[in-house]
Amino acid sequence: MNDNLRTHMVTLLEDENARTCVYFICQAEDAEHAREQxxxxxxxxxxxNILKSPKPGDTVWWNDPDEDMASGHYQVSVVDSDSGxxxxxxxxxxxxxxHGSTAEVPASELEEEHDVEHLANDVRDSESSDGCGGDYTIVKRSCLIALLDQLxxxxxSQKANALAATQQALSQSMEYAEKLAGFVQHVAALNLWGYDKDDGNPYQECEDPDEGHSDSHNCLMELIEQARRL
Known part of the structure; x- marks a missing residue:
């Protein structure tokens, strides 16, 4: 059994002279596969129309047969069949x-979720200037509301994505700042030797190392390597 297959319902006219639709139900990987069949x-x-059988939680478009009064996007709660x-x-x-309004409708009245471009075309196609004056026009209410909702x-969604990106950048910046602070603290904790203060008095933080200059050189090289890894 192919786990990639989903039930699809294709709505079509048998030929250019047909006046009623027929429905073809098949198992397909995607809409194009269903179209080919x-x-x-x-x-x-x-x-x-090509409709992938929806699952609870999926968003679909309902074409309300009652003059499109309640047409729009809906979330699927239940597909009432033995197979689901x-x-x-x-x-x-x-x-x-x-808004919380529910309806129980036949699958033949459903379509895939309409994107903004689809909805904009719906609004434009529904436009009519009959009975309007000046720059006024009439468009189908359900199409306009759906477009505004989708926008x-x-x-x-754009704001949420921008906020998530900002939060990620801040988190990375804070993590980097903590590493830098740790490195600075590590360097500041090293003991000074063979070096005078601004007032001319030598630092008395430790005894001079036996291999002082060699040890200091190695320490400096290690610090440079650590700094480059930050």
Whole structure:
């Protein structure tokens, strides 16, 4: 069994003269795979929608048949079938929008989530100036609300991504600052020998090492190496 396969429902017209849609349900890796299978079955077909069987939590677009009054994005709560997948066009799906409104609708009324570009095209295609004066126009309410909602979500997502990037940068900066502070403290803790203070008096922090200059040189080299690794 191929774990990459998901149930897909393809909606299409059998040919250019068809007035009603047919539904082709198959197992496919993605929408393109489902399209290929549907076109093999209906070579003259015109595909109008491809829906991957949704899972609870997925976002879908509901086309409300009641003059699009409640059309928009909804989150899937339950796919009412024994398999948990769409088994036929009338498989009922319980959905809920962000305002808490719920509906139980047939799978045939659902589409994949609409992105901003899709929604913008929906608004433009719904435009009408009938009965309007001046620069006023009419667009479908459900399309406009969905577009505004999606733009708001996209804006919040951008802000969240920017905040996450800022937090990561701050965290990295703090980590680097802690390393630098530790290095400075390590150097400051070393003992001075054979060196006078500004007032001319020698430091009395330790006895002169037996191999003083050699030891100091090795210590300096080690410090340079540590500094380069920071």
């Amino acid at each position: 549907a076109m093999d079955m209906y070579p003259q077909g015109k595909i109008t 997948d769409i088994e036929y066009p009338g498989t009922m799906v319980l959905i809920k929008n962000r 708001q979500v996209a804006k919040l």
